[in-house]
Amino acid sequence: MRQDQGLKVRHARRHEVALACEIEVAPAHCHLLRLTARAAAVRGRAEGTLVDVSSGGLGVIAPVFLPKQTLVHVRVRSPIDTAAEPLLEATLRVKRVVMTDRRPGYLLGLDYEADDETSRVQADRFLAMFEEDADA
Numbered sequence: 001m002r003q004d005q006g007l008k009v010r011h012a013r014r015h016e017v018a019l020a021c022e023i024e025v026a027p028a029h030c031h032l033l034r035l036t037a038r039a040a041a042v043r044g045r046a047e048g049t050l051v052d053v054s055s056g057g058l059g060v061i062a063p064v065f066l067p068k069q070t071l072v073h074v075r076v077r078s079p080i081d082t083a084a085e086p087l088l089e090a091t092l093r094v095k096r097v098v099m100t101d102r103r104p105g106y107l108l109g110l111d112y113e114a115d116d117e118t119s120r121v122q123a124d125r126f127l128a129m130f131e132e133d134a135d136a
Contacts, residue, residue, distance in 0.1 A: 013054060013055070013131075014052050014053070014054045014059075015052060015053045015054065015127075015130040015131075016051065016052050017050055017051065017052065017053055017130070018049060018050070018051065019049070019050040019076055019079060019087075020047065020048075020049060020050075020076075020077065020079065021047075021048050021049065021050045021060060021074055021075060021076045021077075022045045022046070022047060022048070022074070022075045022077075023045065023046050023048045023060060023062055023064075023066075023072050023073070023074050023075075023108075024041075024044050024045040024046070024072065024073050025044070025066075025070065025071070025072060025073075026070075026071035026072055026073045026091050027073075028071050029070055029071045029072075032070075033066070033067070033070060035064055039063075039064045040063035040064055041064065046062050046063055046064045047063070048060045048061055048062035048063070048108075049061045049062075050074075050076055051107070053126065053127060053130055054127070055123075055124075055127055056111060056112070057092060057095070057109065057110045057111040057112055058074060058092060058110045059107060059108070059109060059110070060074065060107075060108045060110060061100060061105055061106065061107055061108075062105070062106050062108055063103070063104060063105060063106075064104075064106065065097065065099075065104070065106050066094050066097065066106070066108060067094065067097070068094050068095065068096070068097060069093060069094060069095075070093070070094045071091055071092070071093055071094075071113070072091070072092055072093075072094060072108075072110065073089070073090070073091050074088065074089070074090055074091075074092055074110065075088070075089045076088040076089075076126070087126055087129070088122055088123065088126040089119075089122060090112065090116070090119035090120075090122050090123050091113055091116050091119045092110035092111060092112055092113065092119070093110065093111050093112075093113055094108055094109070094110060095109045095110065095111045096108070096109030097109075
C-alpha cells in the first residue's frame with residue numbers, strides 16, 4: 001500500500017525529449033490573455049521546446065510567461081517532415097511556471113484537460129511513440 005503522506009509525488013513515467021513546438025492561448029482563454037509580438041509571439045503563437053512528455057502532461061520551455069490555470073494549445077510537428085500532420089495537437093492547462101533564465105525562458109508544466117477527449121486520444125498516441133522506444 002502506497003502512502004504519499006501529503007507529499008506531491010509524480011506517478012507517471014516521464015520521457016525527456018527536445019522537440020520544437022508552438023504554444024498559443026486556447027480559444028477559451030483568448031478573451032483573457034493574448035500573446036503579442038513583443039512577447040516573442042508571431043500570429044499569437046510562441047515557439048517553444050518540448051522537454052518532457054508523460055501521461056499526465058508536458059514540459060515546455062517557452063519565451064513567454066503564462067499564468068497558472070491558463071488553457072493553452074500546443075502543436076508539435078515532426079522534425080523530419082514539417083509539412084506532415086502534427087505529431088501532437090492538444091489543449092492543456094498551465095500548472096507550473098518557473099523562470100529558467102534571463103533570456104527570458106519559462107519552464108511550463110502543462111496538464112492534459114480531463115474532459116478533452118480529442119486531446120487525450122492524440123496525447124496517448126504521441127506518448128506511445130516514446131513508450132515503444134523506451135521498451136526497445
